[in-house]
Amino acid sequence: GNSVTQMEGPVTLSEEAFLTINCTYTATGYPSLFWYVQYPGEGLQLLLKATKADDKGSNKGFEATYRKETTSFHLEKGSVQVSDSAVYFCALRGRNNNDMRFGAGTRLTVKP
Amino acid sequence: GAGVSQSPSNKVTEKGKDVELRCDPISGHTALYWYRQSLGQGLEFLIYFQGNSAPDKSGLPSDRFSAERTGGSVSTLTIQRTQQEDSAVYLCASSARPDTQYFGPGTRLTVL
Numbered sequence: 001g002n003s004v005t006q007m008e009g010p011v012t013l014s015e016e017a018f019l020t021i022n023c024t025y026t027a028t029g030y031p032s033l034f035w036y037v038q039y040p041g042e043g044l045q046l047l048l049k050a051t052k053a054d055d056k057g058s059n060k061g062f063e064a065t066y067r068k069e070t071t072s073f074h075l076e077k078g079s080v081q082v083s084d085s086a087v088y089f090c091a092l093r094g095r096n097n098n099d100m101r102f103g104a105g106t107r108l109t110v111k112p
Numbered sequence: 113g114a115g116v117s118q119s120p121s122n123k124v125t126e127k128g129k130d131v132e133l134r135c136d137p138i139s140g141h142t143a144l145y146w147y148r149q150s151l152g153q154g155l156e157f158l159i160y161f162q163g164n165s166a167p168d169k170s171g172l173p174s175d176r177f178s179a180e181r182t183g184g185s186v187s188t189l190t191i192q193r194t195q196q197e198d199s200a201v202y203l204c205a206s207s208a209r210p211d212t213q214y215f216g217p218g219t220r221l222t223v224l
Contacts, residue, residue: 043218049212
């Protein structure tokens with residue numbers, strides 16, 4: 001079945017550091033891929049998405065590219081801020097089903 | 113406008129008791145999802161409602177779990193004869209389009 005594996009945390013970085021959170025997936029067909037973010041005390045919210053191979057999703061300085069050849073959707077940001085501290089979830093939705101598959105989440109802490 | 117709301121925010125119950133968890137989706141959203149997030153785990157899909165169609169119950173872990181959605185709006189997730197392994201955060205999400213879900217704050221269930 002479909003599944004998502006993402007980098008285990010926690011990840012602690014200094015402000016302005018480069019961020020990569022790895023995400024790989026297993027799916028039949030061509031899923032849509034997502035990154036969701038959960039800020040402290042808030043619900044999950046969509047950060048970015050990509051619906052086909054080679055698409056790049058971007059939002060708030062974060063980017064992720066849908067790589068079919070490596071079945072990956074790694075999240076990157078060139079310069080993190082303290083306000084980026086949150087838990088990040090990689091997810092996929094299969095083409096022919098209704099359920100989303102989420103990774104375990106990666107907690108990011110950015111220190112000033 | 114109001115987002116997705118869930119109640120109660122916290123529920124502590126004794127093993128063997130039944131519990132009901134409520135979700136109020138965003139008005140006009142035809143799709144509604146329930147997920148479970150156990151400690152250190154990703155989000156586990158439970159059930160999906162879309163309009164008047166029969167729900168996708170493929171994620172429900174046992175027949176102790178059931179859900180209904182009345183009038184295409186409010187949904188209730190019921191867990192009968194709760195077990196300690198049912199302890200988790202139960203998240204509800206609604207959407208108007210398949211690839212963008214809006215999550216509620218969750219209900220933290222603790223089974224003693």
